[in-house]
Every structure is written in structure tokens, then in C-alpha cells.
Amino acid sequence: MKASHRLRLLLLLPVVTVVLLATVIVLLSLHNIRGHFATSGAAQHADLEVIARMADFSRRINEVHNATISALRGAMADNLDELQLYRQHRNIVDELEQLDGLVQQLTGSELMISANHNSAHELQEEFRAYRHSVIMATDVIAVDPQVADEFISQAAAHFREFSLYTSIVSGRLAERSQVRTTEQNALVNNALWQVLITGLLSLLLLFSVAFLVARRASTQILQIADALTTLSRSEQQEIPLPQIEAMQHGQGELAGIAGTLLKFRNAIERQRAAEQKAFELAFYDPVTGLPNRRLLAEHLEHALALGQKNNTWTALLLLDLDGFKTINDLHGHRFGDQLLAEVTGRFTAQLQDHGTLACLGGDQFVLLLDGLNGNSRDAALQARQLAKELAGCLQAPVQLQDITLYISASIGISMIQQPPELPEQPLQFAEAAMYQAKTEGRGIIRFHDAGIQQRLEERAFMELELRQAAERDELVLYYQPQVGNNDKVDGAEVLLRWQHPQRGLIPPMDFIPLAEETGLIIGIGQWVLEQACAQLAQWQQDPALAELSLAVNVSARQFSEAGFVQQVADILHATGANPHRLKLELTESTLLHNMEDTIARMQELQQLGVQFSLDDFGTGYASLQYLQRLPLDQLKIDRSFVQGLLSGDSDPAIVRAIIAMGQALHLEVIAEGVEERSQQQNLALLGCSHYQGYLFSAPVPLAHFEQWCLQHHNASQPA
Template identity: 40%
Template sequence: MDSLNDNEGGLVEALKELNDLKIAFDQHAIVSIADADGLIICCNDLFCQMTQYSREELLGQTHHILNSGYHSDAFFQELWKDISSGKVWRGEICNRAKNGELYWVEATIVPFLGNDGKPVKYIAIRTDITQRRLAESRIYQLAWHDSLTGLLNREFLFKELAKTIDDSPGSHEYGALILLDIDHFKDINDLMGHDLGDKLLRQVGQRLQSLAHGNEVVSRFGGDEFMILVTELGSDSQSALDQAVNLAEQIRLALGATFYINGLQIHCTCSIGLVVFDDANNNKTELVKHADMALYRAKEQGRNRVSVFDKQLQNQVLNRSILRQDLQQALRNKEFYVHYQVVVDKTLSPRGFEALVRWQHPTRGTLGPADFICLAEENGLIIPLGQWVLETACKQLVEWSKDSSTASLLLSVNVSAMQFADSRFVTSVRRILQRTGVNPSLLRLELTESVFLSDVEKNILKMNEIKELGVQVALDDFGTGYSSLQYLKRLPLDLLKLDSSFVRGLPENSEDVAITTTIIALAHSLGLRVVAEGVETEAQFNHLVELGCDLFQGYWLGRPLSVQNAVVFNPTSL
């Protein structure tokens, strides 16, 4: 009897332990049990809470009631194949609750086998991992997407490019890289604010995404640069090139259409470089470099265009790179010198000169500013080079002051936007004036309109500081940039230089005549004199005199010459 009582007590204790385990299990795990046909025959409260279905709605149903559509049919076929053969299945499943919300579970499905070795029941034990998956999704978004535009980022594009290259050996399948940036985006940022610039970048991203058809990876490369990886262009090189160029042109036209932001109409263009590749040229670093070379050429050719990389371009870039390296040594090796181009009045009397720098390259001969000024701006050499030209010009003025025939000549020196923006610019001008002892009223600094694209008020103050030194200030290439009459009347200028593009069509082109007439009248109304650049014919000179232009400069009057030849000006030879 005692033994029977002990057995009963042990049974009660065991049942209690099982019940406690069940309670604890139900608090943590999402459990359902299905019969051999997959019909739900039992489920706990957490399963009902997670699925949003009542127990009555679930019993007798298969788990298909929770199908989210995320997984393929093959996924479930493989799962069923495993458990129906008696194997335990473990994995992650995305389900859909009754209210339509998706949720993720980590599931273990255990088949219970009958005497014949076949499953008679399946118990599925699940853990909710929705928050973990969301966190992983957010991490993925941060890791592979651009936070501003939502586009994929450069790291993802590089990963996809590497994958494309690795998958392509022997396939002879062509792809393309398209690299673009927004022309003069910095000006948009400076003039209209970074908030508007950011909104423009988002809309650019949206337009690029709308042109993708499935075999493109659209990414923001950084700043205002975007890159598109295009795959599956076929095995014919010409067809692949045609497809890539066609897409690039679609992009160019799409980004050239008006943007509407904050009630404003924003007009911009883009420059595009592209390179086509196959398994024969599969170095991803080189491919990106080639796309960048093509983009640079598109900018050099006037922007708002598509440029395709080729071997000739590679040679040009290589030469440019060598020239950039040579430029580093040129100032130290005293390879620069200055030529002087005469500026005359309407009687053809010399009134001054413009100092124009030249580079006597040791192997390439004489190079003009167009060959190296952009390079000097890229590597920062423009500041010491500009200072050297300015000091050379001041020393020349001092020399001219010793001769009564040249003592009253003015000398103009070009100042780049980067040089003017340097915080030490005014100080450097002051020191050069003091060091050389030049009469500052005979020195004229020529600024381009691009100087006034950003921080206009600060630049006006800087111009006034220059004027206080006694130096004259001119606005170069007037009419080709971003002149605003609102600012023009406030600028402490002495002179406007009429750009040669308006002089070229005189006197035949009626539009050039109208523009030139207006600019001269405007300048005179502001108390400014006008120098016409690019005077190449007597007819142009005579017409400009009739329009009231004050001073004249161009090849018809005199080419840039050494100082010895420049001062020997003979108007009777014209």
C-alpha cells in the first residue's frame, strides 16, 4: 500500500512539473500542432496573438493561411519534403497576420513518427524575431544606401561591380559604368542654399531611378556624383555601346528638364562619362577611373554632354597627369615668364598692357594659360603662381616708371576666383606693393564674374580693401557669367571688359551689336570705362569706336609679346 501511495505521489508530482513546463513554454514559445495532412489541430495563446486569428479560425486550417508571399513555392516544397521524411526542419519564415502585417519567426518543426515510421503529427515551435529582422534591415539600409537620396551607395555599387566581373569570365557579356555629376552644382548650393541643393539631389535620384528597368544599379557616388552600373548588354560590342549611350542620353535629357522645388523652377544640366566593359577589361578600379576620365572630358568640352572612354582619352589623361607633375616643379625651376598685350584708346595710343603668363616647358615648348591654368587650380599652385605673376608685373611697372615714354602705362593682371578667395589675398597684394615700391594706381586687377557666385558681401568688402590700397579693379569677360545688376552697381569697379564672344560678330551680327551697345551704355551709366577684348579686324575696331567703347585689345592691335617688343608699338603698321 505504501508503495502504491508513493507511485501516485510521484505521478502527481510529475504531472505538476509537466504542467509547469507547459505554462513556462506557452509564455515563451509560439506553438502549433498539425496532423499528418498539415491541418492545425492545436495551438497555444501566443500563436493566436501573433497571427491575430482566433483559435476557432485556425483549427482545421493549414499554415497556408499565414502565407506572406515572401517565400517561393520551392521554399515550402523543400520544407515539406524534409519534415514528411521524418527530418527536423529549422529556419526563418516570414508570415502575414490577419491584419496584413508581416512578422518573422525562427521555427523548429519536429515530426512525430508512428509505428510505421511515418509522421502522424508535426509540432512547430517558433520564436518571434521580427524586431531583429527589422534591425538587420535598418543596418542593411545604413550600410548599403545613401541617407540623403535613399539610393544605393558607392560601396554597394562596388560590391555589385565586383560580383558582375567575377561572374563574367568567358561569358563575353558586356556591361557599362555611367558616371555623372550636376553641372555647376556648387553654384546652386551657394546661391540658393544647401537645403534646396539637397532637395535637388533627391529629385535627381528619383529621376535616375525611374529610368532603371531591372538590369541597372543606380547609386549616389558622393556629393553631386551618381553612378549607374548597367549589365546584360549582350555579347556584341557595338550594340552594347549603343544601348549604354542611349541610356546616358535619356539621363541627360531627363535631368535637363525643369525641377520644381520650394515653388521655384530650377534648371540644371549634367555631364556624363561612360565606359563599356566585358570580361577582357575587368579591373573595377580601372573601370571607375576610365568613367571618371570620360566625365572630365565631357566637362572640358563644354558640359551637358555624354563622353565615352576610349584609348585616345586614356593617353590624353596620362599626358595631363604628367603635365600636372611637371607643373609642381615649374615655378621652382623658373619656367614661367610673362608676355604683354597692348591696350589702346580710340586714337590707337597705348594706354597700358595686360600681363599674360606663359610656361616654357622643357620638352613641350611654350604653353599658354589654357594648357595649365586649370591644372594649377586643381593642385593649388594657382595661388603661388598668381603671386609670382603679380610681383613680376609690379616690378615691370617700376621699370617703366623710370622712362617718361612708359611711366604712365597701366598694367592689368588676371586674378583667378581661387586666388581671390584665399584669405591671405589682400595681405599678399599689400606686401607685394610694399616690396616693389610700385605706384598702385598703375596696377589693375582683373576679376571674373565667378568671383561673385558665393558670399557676395564678403567679396565686395575684399574689393574695397583692394581699392583702399590704390589699386584699380576690373570685371573681366563681362556678359558671359552670372552678372546681377543689383550687385554690379555696388561693386567698386573702375572698368568692364567686354568679352570677345560679343566682339566676334561685329558689325554684321545684329544680336552682338545690340548686346555690345547695351553693355557700353550700362557701364557708362555706372561711371565705368569699357575695354573690348578680341578685336581682330579694323571693321570691329571702327564699329566699337562708333558705339563709344573706351579701350581696345586684340590681335589686330597686337599679340602678346615680350616686354622688349611690346613697348615698341607702332599704330601705323596696322
């Protein structure tokens, strides 16, 4: 061997040694990981089979339970003969025998035993007790349905127990899956460090020997390292590794390593799919995909704690489909599941993320509403409105498998502001209200709180009667005189009253807010304007009353209507009333809302001759700056300032400032709520010129007002 060859070998020997050592370390590490991946993959496959069997068990046991109840109903209703009952008995017994074998497999599986051995054993015991009760029930169902009903009641108790154990085991399966994921992530991190360190050392030495070969090798090693990093940190259920997938089609050890990484990736994806499946079994309803009772309880606990902190209300709406069991019995459980899916879709589309919608199983849905502001009445109104919307979205017929169904839901509502003594109380209260709704018919909404229910029913009843009040001529107008300093009658303010046939005369404070909320105020306000203008036109024929003006209150909602100006013009034209005798009273809140549109609308009406009075002046946000812009004719001093003149609760300087402001703007100033002559005298000294109040007259019907005006007219005439 030449010296040059030996020198070349001497130079290459360290490099070759490093390369061999690095390769051995990487291969041993990856071989170890490969073995672990294979074991983990087998365990994950077994876990998936257990979870799938558990889901199949839950579905089949529900079908057996429903079939048993259906058989009992048929026997009690004499709809099934003995032969039919015997066939159903044999089908149920055969299905229970198969389910018993499935329970043995489940409870004997390594995953369930390690997850919760006690619950697995209790599940087995409860199922055997349930099986015994069902078999006994179906044995005697043809002979004595009443005895069968007792056995079915026992079976239902065992059914609830092993359903609880099934939920507990599902939760344990999810926890165990998380532990396995943590262990695998730690293994991946360790392998990552080993590969990175070995790869970096190899790169440093190989770079000086063969740059091109080292560059290619290092690129592949870094791709493997990146893949390991992605596997250890990615939270996605599907992890794309395109570079590693391309590498596995090559040759050599790195191609084998790439294949191992892809197997590990597949194992992680299966593991996460198993976790997701276990989570869904534990917290979501399998038919509708909505949160189940367990997840709803967690959301409710959080909502109540937040509501107590923020002083807000929480509402639980329990919706039970009317006649669902009959539909299930007639068309089968698969058809019933399709119907539940359709109802879920409608509810979800209607809610649009308003609240948390859950399914308690079967045909019972629960809507959790939190953060409801205001008092109990306002919060209850919000809950009731949403309940109406949910009931409304069920009105359209359902078309399934060429069958048209018309469905409805009975809804019970419980309102909570403070955390209850027992966590299950809110749902129990909503359920009690729902059953009350069931007893009253289909599609009924009821509150658990009798006081709230009564108040809402009274409000709904009053709204219905108020809609009919105008048609029944129950709305009447009262008139309160407005006089000047010489006690000469200038006109009157028109005040609305409701003459109810049973409740008598209802004051405006009891029905005007309701009319505002429901929009009825628009029609009522138009009626008042028509009556007032008709009265002005009639007075024009009487010399003693022809100079009187009428002040009519206009609500903000009515004034903001697009056609209000034209409406007033049409009424004036139709009645022939003098527009200069019509005075519209507006509040500050009406004027300040959309100021520019308000001013334009007032100017249009003023061009017709209509006058404007600013009602309750001084109680809002009055300022000289915005008063200058408004085409007003009169300021009305609020009664609170008038009452305070004698009691000392109000500074006369405030009243003096209001009067001075009106005089500076050349506006007439009138004070309301004048009840004593001393109040009028003090107001006169401060510069007020017009008055309204009980000192002169209470609001009276039209005939009394006209008589009162004629008496004052005659008294003022010279003898």
C-alpha cells in the first residue's frame, strides 16, 4: 500500500468512525422508537375497538329499552296479541344475550380495566340486573302487564345506573388517552434531541470531507428533525409531512427512517381520533352532536358564577317535542333520529350563537342563556321572546322520507340570579315548568316562577286588550285647562285615558309604556290626533270656544315615523281644523334623537301652522345652544320644579333661569302641576305667564271641560 493511500485512510478513518458511530446511534434510537411505535399502535387499535364497542353497546341497549317499553305499551293497550308479544320477547332475549357477550368483552378489556376497574365491574353487575328485570318483564308481559311494568321500572333504574357508569368510563378513557399522548410526546422529544445532536456532529465532520454528500444527508436529517418537531408540537388531528412522504420512496437507511416516522405519524393520528371519540362520548349527544347533560352542567356552573359576579340573570329553557314518542313508535328510531337532527338544525340556525344549546337525550333540548341584564321582568321577557322564536321555527312542516310532519314543543323556563342550593335545581325547575306546559296543551310556554308567569300573562293579556281598545271605543280623551295670568282659558292639554269595561278608568302610566314597547302607540297617537283636530274644527263653530288651542303629546316613536308630517297634514285637511290651534308636545329625548332630521321635520310642520311645546323642560339635557336651533313656540316647566317652590326642595333660581331662557328666545312659558294659588303667584313674580294644574281643574271629559270653559267665559264678560 502506498503512503498516500495510508495517509488517505488515516485522514478518512476519524471521519468514517464518526459517521459509523453517528449512524449506529441514530439507528439504535430509531429502532427503539420503532418498537415503541408498534406497541403503541397496537394499544391504540385496541383502544379504538373498545370505544367503538362501547358506542355500539350504548346504541343497542337504547333500542332494547325502547323496544321493551313499546311492547309494554302494546300489551297494555291490547294492540299486540300473545304471538306478537312472544316474538318480541324472543328478539329482546336474543339481543340481551349478544349484549351480555359484548359487556363481557368490554369489562374484560385492558383499556377499561386500567381506566376504571370498579366502574367496569359495576357496569357488568348493573347490566346483569337490568337484563334479569327485562327478561322477567317480557316473560309476564302477556299474562300480567302490571307486573311487567314493575319489572320495567326496576330495569329503568338499572339502566340509569349503568348509563352513568358508561359516562364515567368514557371520561376515564379520554383522560388515559391524554396520558398516553404526553408519554409519546416525551419520547419524541428525547428522540429529537438525540437525532439533532448526532446529526449536527456528523454535519460538522462530513462537511470538510464531502460537501455535496454531506449537504444532501444533512438536508434529509433536518427534514427528519423537523418532522419530529412537528409530531411533538402539532395539535392537529391530521399532520401533513410531504417531505418525509417523498423521502420514503428513495433508497437507503434514511428512506427506512422516513417510513418509520410516517408510521409514527399515523399512530398519533389514530390516537387523537380515539381521544376525540372518547371526548364526544363523554360530553356530546351522539344523535344531535349537541352538548349533553354533563357538559351543560359545567356551562351552567360557570354561567351562574359569572352572573353572581356581574349581577345578571341566567335562564334555562327546557324544550320537549310534543308527540315524539308516538312518531318514534310509528316510524322507527332511525326516523326519529332524523327528525331530531332536523330540529337541531332549525334551533341552531335560529339561535345563531345566542346561548348554549344542549340535548339531554331523546327529544329534550335545553337552551342556556346567561348575562341577561335588567330586572327579573326584563330578563324574563328576553327569555320568553327567544322561546317564542324557537317555537316559531318549528311551525314549518317537516318533510322526511315522503312523510310530512307538523311538530311543536312544550317549553319550561327557570330564571336564576343566585347559585342554587343544589346544582340540579335549575334544571328540575325548568322540567317542572315544562310538564306544566304539557298539561295545558301543545306549544305552551310556562315559567317555573309563578309570579313571573302571572306578570307576563297579565302583560300579554293587557297587550291583547289594548289592541282591541280602539275598535271597542274604550279609549277616551280628557282635557286639562291651560290658563294665563288673568285666569283666561287659552286651551287645554289632551290626555289619553282607557275606559276598561271591567277594570274601570286605567291611567296612562299603566298602558302608555306598553304601547310604546309594542308599537301600538303609533296607531293610538294617530287616533288622538284625529280626535283632537276634529274637536278643534267643531269648536271653530262656537264663538265662545273658537279661540281655544289643544296640546297633544307625541311619542318619540310616533314622531320618528317617516310619514308623520304627511299624516298630520292629511288629518288637518280632512277635519278642517285650524293648524295654528294645534300644539304638539315633544320631550327632550325626542328632540335630541337625530337632531338634524328632527329639526327638518319640525320646520315642515311649522310651515303648516302647527306649534310646538317642549314638555317636562329642565329634567333632561336642555341647553341654550340646542334650544336656539329648534323651532319651538313654548316651554313647559316640569311639575317637580313647581312643587319644590314652596317646599324648599327646589331653588327658585332654577325656575327663574328657565323662564329667562324662554323669554330670551321669545318663547311662551307655561308651568304644569300648579295646585295652590301661592305657587301661581310665585311663578308670576318670576315671569311665568301660563299655568296648568289642579288649582284650575283636574283632567275632565270633554263635556265637563266645555262647561267649565263656558262658565269662565261668562264670568269674564262685563256685567
